[in-house]
Amino acid sequence: MKFQNTLTGQKEPFVPHQEGKVKLYVCGITAYDYCHLGHARAAVVFDVLVRFLRFSGYEVLFIRNFTDVDDKIINRGKESNLSSQEVAERFIAAYYEDMERLGVLPADVEPRATEHIQVMQDLIQKLIDTGHAYATPAGDVYFRVRSFPDYGRLSGRNIEELKSGVRIEPGEDKEDPLDFALWKKAGPDVPSWPSPWGDGRPGWHIECSAMSEKYLGLPLDIHGGGQDLAFPHHENERAQSEAASGKTFVRYWLHNGFVRVNQEKMAKSLGNFITIRDIMQEYLPEVLRFFLLGKHYRSPLDFTWERLQESERGFKRLLETAWQTGQALENQKWSATDLPEEIDREFRTAAGLWRESLEDDLNTAAALGHLFSMNRLINRILDQKKWRKSQQAGEIFSAFLDELETLGRILGLPFADPERVLSSLRKSRADRKNIDPAEVEKLIAKRQKARQDKNFEQADLIRNRLVQMGVALRDTPSGPVWEVE
RNA sequence: GGCGGCAUAGCCAAGUGGUAAGGCAGAGGUCUGCAAAACCUCCAUUCUCCGGUUCGAAUCCGGAUGCCGCCUCCA
Incomplete structure (x- = not known):
């Protein structure tokens, strides 16, 4: 298995720190709104990663967090007269609904920031004790970026160049503009917790450092998230964790590309986002998933309704063949006719290739391509009466259904149940x-x-x-x- | 301005040194009462452009152009 590692910029063979075990941490959502397609992509991509690692025999411990205390949540609460906690609860519940429909499996542990205040405070204290952080008289705590010489390596940034672009908010009391908050002092109408530095709430980055170490221990094998998290979020996580522990924080950093609309990143701030729910009103969640896996996870993925429609057509084609194959397998008396040698050979080749594709930096697009190749071969056999009844065809049909079942399980696509999905598909289209x-x-x-x-x-x-x-x-x-x- | 990424047919997309997977759309054929689906055939001598390395490059190097992202919250 190979991964493109953001830290080194190279595609590297994957060797977990402990043989056979993978410690995986993925940044989850900040629960202040419904998930859009960007969230869906990240969730689906790392879901497939977990499924494939497990299929490959690794014992995976997978953590995905919820950020449930944050300025955006607080603001959202103020707008709608809800507490931060109510806002977070509501959108975490919505998240679970969306993910279940998308077929995204839950992580092994899904920790929430507010339930780990003590762990974060311990880590902050450790950073203060080792000179990597300092509390201000006002009651904020900042990470001392210059105390971590490797700062900037993950995102390819130079500390001196960063400095010129940094803004200082009024009221901040940093030693250096680059320093970032570990603990923010309490304000009016804002959730806060007692701490050695006064009442306050945690900074955003510290939760991932604290919770990943608590549940997984260092080093993590893989840390994933959207490309936009590489800087500053992951850079800061790395600084905190490595400064505090003296250990490598993460061995392989994986970042997924954006979903785009009209050549632009889909984002709340641009107002061009489409929620998972918007899509599911028109299309089956399986179709969305199929669409999301149609391109390599690192590349930008352009969303249009037309392309979703195309995905639906392709997906349906695979399901039709799967269904036909099942039918053919049920009610035939097999003859001894031989299939042309090349069909058998081509099928075997294609059947081996999807796995290689996934091993190469999780290339789901190529894997689906190989599946379509197999699909056509099967249709060719199905199309010829004398072939479809041959003993050898029966064996290939069974092999094909096995491949479909396996690949479907890894990709989270219901190829093994074509009848049900085709019928939902018909209904979905009729409703539309x-x-x-x-x-x-x-x-x-x-x-x-x-x-x-x-x-x-x-x-x-x-x-x-x-x-x-x-x-x-x-x-x-x-x-x-x-x-x- | 700094750093990073991308550019492959009408559209989408895989492909990191050995002669362009796959999907959608389209054309012709087989099948069909006629269709549809499926199958068969066709659909990039060529991978944004210009140089270079090499027996050989979409793939490596240098340069140009265009698009995108990060540098502020963001999957």
Whole structure:
């Protein structure tokens, strides 16, 4: 397995610190609003990482935190007359709903900042004791950036160049403009906790340092998050943890790229965000997931509704074949006919390649490409009557369903259950176009009758009407099947 | 301004030295009462541009152009 490591800028072989075990920490959300597609991408990408590591035989301990105390949460509370805690609870609950529908598995521990105040204070104290932090008379505590010579390495920044760009907020009492807050003194109407430095609340970065060390111990093998967290958040985490412990904090830093809209980063501040819920009103969560995995996790991913629609088509194609394969496997008497040697060989090749792709920095896009290759081979066999009934075909069908099941489990896509998903897909599409299934069924029955009477003119008339509604008909040996285009 | 990333067909996208995966869309064919789906065939002598290294480059190096991101909260 190889990963592109942000710290070194290189693709490196993955060797966990302890053989066979992976300690993984991913930055979760700040709970002050509904999750948008950017959050969905990060969640899905690292979910696939965990699933694949486990599939590969690693024992993974996976932590993903919730930031439940923060200025944005506080402001949100003030706007809506809720306490910080109420705001956080509400959006954490929404997060769980969204993630469950997206098929994102929970982490092993999902710690919240407010439940780890003591751990953070201990870490802050340690930093003060070792000269890496200082408390101001006003009651803030800052990290002394210049006490950590390696500062800037993760994000490729030079401390002297950083200095010129730093802003100092009024009221701050830093030794150096670069220093960042570990503890913020209490203010009016703001949640606070007692501390040796006076009442206050933790700075943002300290929670990840404290909680990751508490649950995983150092060094972590992998730390993940969105690209925008690399600086300053991860840089600061690294400074805190390494300064306090003297140990390596993280061995492999993984950062996912942004979801973009009109060539721009999707972000709250730009107002161009689409929530997971917005998407799920129109499309199946599985389709969204399939879309998100269609591009390598580090690259920017441009969102448009058209592309989501394309993803749905591709996803459906795979499901149709999976369903057909299951059908073929159920009710055939196998013959001894041989398949052309090249089909068998091509299938085996493609079947081995998806795993290699995932091992190469989690290349889900390439893995899906190989799946489509297998898919076409299967369709080729299915298409030829004498082939589909051969003993050898049966073996390949079984192998294909196994591959689908396995890859589906890793990618979190329900290839193993095509019938259910195809039916949800039909319903989802029908809802999108406000089509009433009962009416469609009625028209189809009428058309079937006309067809039986060989009244094709009438039958075609009905079909045209359906087409105008957006319904496509397909006559199969087992009767007509309809779907929404 | 500093640092980083990206540029592959109509659209999307994989591909880090050996001669361009895959998907969507499109054209023709097979199948079909006709369709649809599926299958077959076709669809980039070429990877933004200009130089260089090499027997050989989309892939490495130098330069140019364009787009994006971080440098302030952000997945």
